[in-house]
Amino acid sequence: MNEPILHVEGLAKRFGGLEALGGVNLSVARGDFRAIIGPNGAGKSTFFNTMTGLLRPDAGRVIFEGRDVTGEPPHLLARRGVGRTFQITSVFADLSALENVQVALLAHARRSWSMWPRARSLYAERARELLTLVGLSNADRSAGTLSHGDQKRLELAIALAGEPRLLLLDEPTAGMAAQERLESIRLVHRVARELGLSCVFTEHDMAVVFAVATHVTVMHQGRVLAEGTPAEVRSRREVQQVYLGEAA
């Protein structure tokens, strides 16, 4: 009855001789706030990119809301209700912050083929609401000139414009100072709660993970090493070894 919103089975990906993903399983229940952690090179970004159609998996299945979406191109996945952000902040640099969100709203409304009406005022109200929701006030600034933190907020607003039910965030706090990271993930957490979204995010900072995650998946060398609630995962010896190993 309670089918998971996202179910990944045996997802595998090789780059030449390198096994980037060695059969990853993941099940995310509706309303989960799932953290994926692991040292650099554990395969977190490859996992995200293989899940979202950017890379073609060699094996395995991705089931979103009960439907097999393995290898579906990104734009179809987005239309189904999967939103994502990127590790390297990814906004439309020459467009204003407002236009960034407008474009996403237009695409969501399937109006990106509309060639006659003037776009300037279309969905401008809704776009402003979304910018307010993520706490961004510089609506008319060109996105490329925003601070790193504000670009992250903007990227979240772009993702939210598609009214996703599942949000995939690849290192949402990358490049931020420690305090900013906590604020940033709490913002995502609050918004996801408000909108009833399920969320999967990758993260390096354990403080960030333990502040918000309902469940944690630990990846290591392209496989799932451990999984559970934050408290369970923290107490696992192999997890400590992986992280101590990295810290050394």
Next chain:
Amino acid sequence: MTRWALLAVALVGLPFVLSEFWLFIAIEVLAFALYAMSFNVLLGYGGMLSFGHAAFFGVGGYAAALVMKKAGLPAGIAFALVPLVALAVSAAFAVVIGFFSVHRSGIYFAMLTFAFQMLLYTLALKATGLTGGDDGMTGLKPPGPLARPFYYYYYALALVVPVLYVLYRVVSSPFGYTLRALRANPRRVQYIGVNVRAHQLATFVLSGALAGLAGAIFALSTGNVFPGWLNWTASATPIVMAVLGGVHTFLGPALGAAVYVVLEVLISGRTEYWPLAMGVIIVALVLLLPEGLSSFRRKPA
């Protein structure tokens, strides 16, 4: 508003003040303004640098010539059909070329467009029965009074201005916004639900069709089409015009086309080294105004 009114008065009044020779040049400017702007839909808005845009200008020119000379229609009817046929045929070519080219980006896209254009160039040279080969097709003449530059100018104006208005609406539309987002970040735009290849192909076809119309307008003004129109050197022209005028403004490429054409006329009449002189002037302008001539009056950001 007054600026537009002034421009309109100037465009309508030109035939009354220009000599027949300069009116002929004005028609060339209109055709190349459309050509450069069609190119800039690809480059400035879509972020796709084509090295083979002359393919469509040439196809439009040959389509016009074939309708006029080989279709066996009365001159008036053939002439009336020319714009539609030029648009349709160059759009059809753009569908095929675009289908194979937009799957690649950057230099690979540029090289594919280049290769298709050279294919068409060879075809125009070799298919002598259809295209006249090396000699091209000559003696094209609009019917009746339209053969005179005075009237043909208005005919060209009546085609180019509405088409550019449509183009303006397209780049200001949701499609145009999507295109700008696509140029800024083709990977990100997929994840808002945009089919990148389909949008690029549509842009390529729109751009190719309008270049074809420009080629047809120019062909019936000069009365000739030559295979050289399809040669790779011809594809540099819209690039230079667009960059010279400014790729980030809507009318910039049209301004670039006007300056380019007029400079060419002025200099080629004075020295046989005119390509050198043109080159020096264009390099200087691009160095002084890297955002293009249309940025001249804009305050620094």
